Amino acid sequence: MNNKRKIKTISLITCLIALLSMKVSAEILSFASPFSDNAVLQREMQTPVWGKAEPGATVEFNVKKDNKVAFKAKTKADSEGNWLIETKPFKAGGPYTVTIKSSGSEDVTISNVLFGDLWVCSGQSNMEMSYGWGLTRGKEDIEQDTYDDIRLLHVPNRTSAVPTLDFASNWKICNPEAAKRFTACGYFFGAALKKELPDVPIGLVDSTWSGTYIQTWLSLDSLAKVPEVAEVALDRKVAVENWFNGNAAEEYEEALKQWEATLDMFANAEIKPFEDSFDDSDWQRTAMPNNFNTHAGADFDGVVWYRFNVELTGEQAGSEAVLTLGAIDDEDVTYVNARKVGGLTRHNEFRKYSLPAGTLKEGSNLIAIRVTDTGQTGGLTGKADDVALIIGEEKILLGGDWAYHVNRVDFVKKPERFDQVAANSYSACYNGMMVPLFPLAVKGAIWYQGCSNVGGEALYTKFFEAMAEDWRENLKGGDFPIYLVQLAPFMQTHKEPYNSAWARMRWTMTQIGENVKNSGTAIILDAGDHHDIHPKDKKTVGERLARLALNRTYGRKDIVETGPYPTGVVKTDNGLEVSFKYADSLKTTDGGGDVIGFQVVDADGKASWAKASLANNKVIVETPKDVEVVAVRHAWDDYPVYNLLNGADIPCGPFQVSVE
Known part of the structure; x- marks a missing residue:
């Protein structure tokens, strides 16, 4: 590798745009x-280390332990001041100091550096979730344990339409203070590895953002390899x-005004919905919070206005207050008594x-919200007690009947400005939070994402494959493993068979773990929450991911890697016989022979419950008479309700398998 950082999947012109947009002083010698x-550097390979210097300057690099040089090298910075050196392969251990020198600059040294195994922890909120979100199992571990040779690096949230080259953060020793601010899933993964690999330092990199789609975590060039979105990705590349290049920025404001006027029929009205004199007598009513599917219609994208009046006493109205609305998908503009009090665009x-004194008044107070959704489910999606007016110690719930109006017009894509892109814009997190890591050497990655892509399982495998290829090209480590988490149980248990989008996504993710090279899926069917998309048991998640890594990456075949995975369904005289792998000592949670949670699907796609039982480490599923069963x-x-486990007490996840 030469001394220039190479980002293989990003076009030269885009890289030049990024470099021109960066405010980096090439005169300052730096890592x-x-x-x-x-820091933790990857052991047992030539590990890239890079930084900035005076253009053309010679950079001397050395690694020392106990004041003895263990490695040294020289390189020249390129015309833009970039330098890169690869170390020799080091065995696990340390601590080391790493020093860079260049004529005319002060020496720069980083200390207490270890060589070990470095894992990237990425995804959306369930990977981002830390101690402060409220944990159950493992909470005391974070509060009490210190690991001197587990190190934590948090990449701050940042989006960009073009690749960025730096971020502001430092490695931390894994003590309670640092661990509380770190991904809990990643922490428990690292702690489980450390238990089995006591002599190997572990480095964990937290690059996560709540509510994000997988599409934001790979480059536009990689998205262009997915046929279904290739045109959109390439068009976006040109637009960026x-x-x-200065050809579009001046047109944005006018385009945005036209877009808002198109979607919002009240944009040019003489009296606006946020004004008290507006007449909403012909509007419909709905309880809040509520998503668009319940009152605007399934798959509705566009604008819905909401109005609600709350009565206040003079004493209440005379104080400062806080208005909370919970989560909103996607954008809102919120008014109180015709005064705009807030508005966000993050999904x-x-x-x-905050409502300053003077915002509220004695008597009736009008709260008006314009919610704009640009894709999938929209509306107020939080909990009932999220929608409230807080005055001092008093919390006034606002969940009564709200007037609402759906602007039913053809949806037009919102114009986008590319100097401040949303987290779910194509490649936004990739550019802001992954590219600055390239070409870091790593052992592997763990991935917990997918809630935002539920309903889009048809493309999820293609996106994951493209992301894996992208990351493996740009991080050093060859075809390093990427282990993912199957989505936890959430929401309703149905009495009758139900073609669940969540089940379809879970099965897609399980298949990814078996079919994508150097991957694997952690099954967490026993770590869900009916009412919370962010279940609080992240220790189980981290430990299940560690099982995969220990077995498949570190060769610990004595550790069961995952839950039972179906390998086939065949007809027998006794019924349909389902075979599994990762299924030594199949059992039920109660120790009995009856297995619950099975359904059979007929040729018309209709599912019905089926009795099932264990026999010879397989499951026998009874079939209805005179019904052609095509899948189980x-x-x-x-x-889901289930009771099938393997001998390591790992559940069998959701699946649908055709009958052979």
């Missing part, structure tokens, strides 16, 4: 963002280049708006 005191972010399902629900 790049992934390198600081307490035009924006930064599913909790809305909390298991645990096929939003929040």
Whole structure:
């Protein structure tokens, strides 16, 4: 590798745009963002280390332990001041100091550096979730345990339409203070690895963002390899280049006004819905919070206005207050008594708006919200007690009947400005939070994402494959493993068979773990929550991911890697025989022979419950008479009921398998 950082999947022109947009002083000798005191560098390979220097300057690099040089090298910075050196392969251990020198600059040293195994932890909110979100199992571990040779690096949230090259963060030793601010799933994964690999330092990199789709975590060039979105990705690439070449920025404001006027029929009204004199007598009513599917219609994208009046006393009205609305999907503009008090565009972010003294009044107070959804489910999606007016210690719930109006017009895509892109824009998190890590050497990655893509399982495998290829090309480590988490149970348990989108996504994710090279899926059917999309048991999740890594990456075949996986369904005289792998000592949770949660699917696609039992480490499923059964399902629900485990007490996840 030469001394230039190479991002293989990003076009040259885009890289040039990114470099021109960065405000980096090439005159200051420095390490790049992934390198600081307490860092972990990947052991047993030539590990890239890079940074900035005077263009053309010679950079001397050395690694020392106990004041003895263990490795040294020289390189020259390129015309833009970039330098890169690869170390020799080091065995696990340390601590080391790493120093860079260049004529005319002060020496720069990072200390307490370890060589070990580095894992990237990425995804959306369930991976981002930390101690402060409220944990159950394992909470005391984070509060009490310190691991001197587990190190934590948090990549701050940042989006960009073009690749960025740095971030502001430093490695931390894994003590309670640092662990509480880190991904809990990643923490428990690292702690489980450390238990089995006591002599190997572990480095964990937290690059996560709540509510994000998988499409934001891979490059536009990689998205263009997915045929169903290739045209959109390539069009976006051109639009980004035009924006930064100065051809589109001036047109944005006018385009945005036209877009808002198109979607909002009240945009040019003489009296607006946020004004008290507006007449909403012909509007419909709905309880809040509520998503668009319940009152605007399934798959509705566009604008819905909401109005609600709350009566206040003079004493209440004379104080400062806080208005909370919970999560909103996607965008809102919120008014109180015709005064705009807030508005956010981030998908599913909790809305909390301060109301200065004078905003409220004695008597009737009008709250008006314009909600705009640009894709999938929209509306107020939080809990009932999220929608409230808080005055001092008093919390006034606002969940009564709200007037609402759906602007039923053809949806037009919102114009986008590319100097401040949303987290779910194509490649936004990739550019802001992954590219600065390239070409870091790693052992592997863990991935917990998918809630935002539920309903889109048909493309999820293609997106994951493209992401894996992208990351493996740009992080050093060859075809390093990427282990993912199957989505936890959530929402309703249905009495009758139900073709659950959550089940379809879980089965898609399980198949990814078996079919994508160097992957695997952690089954967490026993770690869900009916009422919370963010279940609080992250220790089970981290430990299940560690099982995969220990077995498949570290060769610990004595550790069962995952839950039972169906390998086939055949007809027998006794019924349908379902075979499994990862299924030594199949059992039920109660120790009995009856297996619950099975369904059979007929040729018309209709599912019905089926009796099932264990026999010779397989499951025998009874079939109805005179019904042509074409497939067998298991645990096929939003929040499924099941009892099938392997000998390691790992559940069998949802699946649908055709009858041979």
